Amino acid sequence: PASARPARGSGLLVGGVDLAEAADRFGTPLYVLDEGEVRARARAWRRALPQADVHYAAKAFLCTAMAEWIADEGLGLDVCSAGELRLAAGAGFPPERILLHGNAKTPEELRLAHRLRVGRIVVDNLAEIPRLAALTVADTPQRVLVRVVPGVAAGHHRAVRTGVAGQKFGFPITGGDAAEAIDRVLAQPGLRLVGLHCHLGSQITDTGPYLAALDRLVDLLAGIRDRHGVELPELDLGGGHGVRYLPGDAELDPVRFAADTTARLAARCAERGLAVPRLLVEPGRAIAAPAAVALYRVLAVKHGADGRAFAAVDGGMSDNPRPALYGSTYHVRPVGRPATAPTARFDVVGRHCEAGDVLVRDAELPADLRPGDLLAVPAAGAYQVSMASAYNLVGRPAVAAVRDGRIRLLIRRETVEDFRAREVGR
Ligand code: LLP
Numbered sequence: 001p002a003s004a005r006p007a008r009g010s011g012l013l014v015g016g017v018d019l020a021e022a023a024d025r026f027g028t029p030l031y032v033l034d035e036g037e038v039r040a041r042a043r044a045w046r047r048a049l050p051q052a053d054v055h056y057a058a059k060a061f062l063c064t065a066m067a068e069w070i071a072d073e074g075l076g077l078d079v080c081s082a083g084e085l086r087l088a089a090g091a092g093f094p095p096e097r098i099l100l101h102g103n104a105k106t107p108e109e110l111r112l113a114h115r116l117r118v119g120r121i122v123v124d125n126l127a128e129i130p131r132l133a134a135l136t137v138a139d140t141p142q143r144v145l146v147r148v149v150p151g152v153a154a155g156h157h158r159a160v161r162t163g164v165a166g167q168k169f170g171f172p173i174t175g176g177d178a179a180e181a182i183d184r185v186l187a188q189p190g191l192r193l194v195g196l197h198c199h200l201g202s203q204i205t206d207t208g209p210y211l212a213a214l215d216r217l218v219d220l221l222a223g224i225r226d227r228h229g230v231e232l233p234e235l236d237l238g239g240g241h242g243v244r245y246l247p248g249d250a251e252l253d254p255v256r257f258a259a260d261t262t263a264r265l266a267a268r269c270a271e272r273g274l275a276v277p278r279l280l281v282e283p284g285r286a287i288a289a290p291a292a293v294a295l296y297r298v299l300a301v302k303h304g305a306d307g308r309a310f311a312a313v314d315g316g317m318s319d320n321p322r323p324a325l326y327g328s329t330y331h332v333r334p335v336g337r338p339a340t341a342p343t344a345r346f347d348v349v350g351r352h353c354e355a356g357d358v359l360v361r362d363a364e365l366p367a368d369l370r371p372g373d374l375l376a377v378p379a380a381g382a383y384q385v386s387m388a389s390a391y392n393l394v395g396r397p398a399v400a401a402v403r404d405g406r407i408r409l410l411i412r413r414e415t416v417e418d419f420r421a422r423e424v425g426r
Helices: 019-026 035-048 064-072 082-090 107-116 128-135 174-186 208-228 254-272 285-291 322-326 416-422
Strands: 012-014 030-034 053-057 076-079 098-100 120-123 142-149 191-197 234-236 278-281 292-303 309-313 333-335 343-349 358-366 374-377 398-403 406-411
Touching: 012 019, 019 030, 019 292, 019 333, 019 374, 019 398, 019 406, 030 035, 035 053, 035 064, 035 254, 035 285, 035 398, 053 285, 064 076, 064 082, 076 082, 082 098, 082 107, 098 107, 107 128, 120 128, 128 142, 128 174, 128 191, 142 174, 174 191, 174 208, 191 208, 191 278, 208 234, 208 254, 254 278, 285 292, 309 358, 322 358, 358 374
Parallel strands: 030 398, 053 076, 053 278, 076 098, 098 120, 120 142, 142 191, 191 234, 234 278, 309 343
Antiparallel strands: 030 292, 292 309, 292 374, 333 374, 343 358, 398 406
């Protein structure tokens, strides 16, 4: 994995690039993305599921280079806004391999998706069915999936558990909501219902929840066949595959995911007398998270009265809101320090005006940590830059890519001039 490997001296290398040099050259906070790792992970998903369609979930992290690598590795792309869709289109991503999500797609987003001829649109509410149908004509129907809620709880935090009732996404299978959506889609000549979709949650580390959801989706497929006489050819299990944030964490391996789900799908379809549908999956974090390291410079070290020590860095909740939002945990390592240095515990805190701006609690760092030291946080490639904010007008971080021992800037740091440029009145 791309997580920083110890270099021969006391520095850290990612993709053959020295992180201390990268920080000196581009400044911090800096996100260093390993192109080889993104590609290797994308390829691992494709190879594990050769019969399936793998759509990378752009929400984890998207920029033009990322879209090019994902396209190049033969994957599709899951987008959920006009912004992601336009960026992908601008990168030359093949539209037939794009799938559009969203619980509140705007009319503009539906029009854009239709104009670009995206491969699939996932229907998430009744209102968008006639809206979408009005754009399409029967001789070139839009392929759609209906997002259902299977009633399976999974994921690292309540805020990301989407597989159960009581949250905003999809149509619950129980109570007839899903059946009604399916009836309405089937009644539209301009829409071609190709399958069902579900997404359970995020950072799921075993296949159990996927198998439970799969059972319910196959039951629903059989119900649709009995009611309408159609066998839908696709089943999308969404994303949510867990990765390693801390050294001891479990990771959901694509090969195991593929083996378990394809075996279960074949068995359940045989029981129901259904042809086995094509599987679709939407890994985001599993491809992006392990491929980047976040680099921060220590600005101050403080020893609190209760013995707690703080290492304050030049980033924080604006470039990584996950600890504050979900209580997410991270590992942090010093850059340019011998591994043998005596350690002490520090809370690595950000620079924002909130006591809750803590990136890593109780990190083991060199006891003599001092301002100017560099810290690296691995597994930083998903839902950090993509969720970064402009809080305190600190400016969103820069992103660089490494490949074959060379580094290049992909996204420059945001500056106050960027904020000023958006101000059109006073
Ligand atoms: N498909 C759908 C429909 C989704 O809603 C998501 C994530 C994915 C795929 C990709 O899930 P992944 O494989 O990346 O877990 N900000 C949160 C995660 C929110 C995920 C939202 N949907 C976090 O930082 O943990």
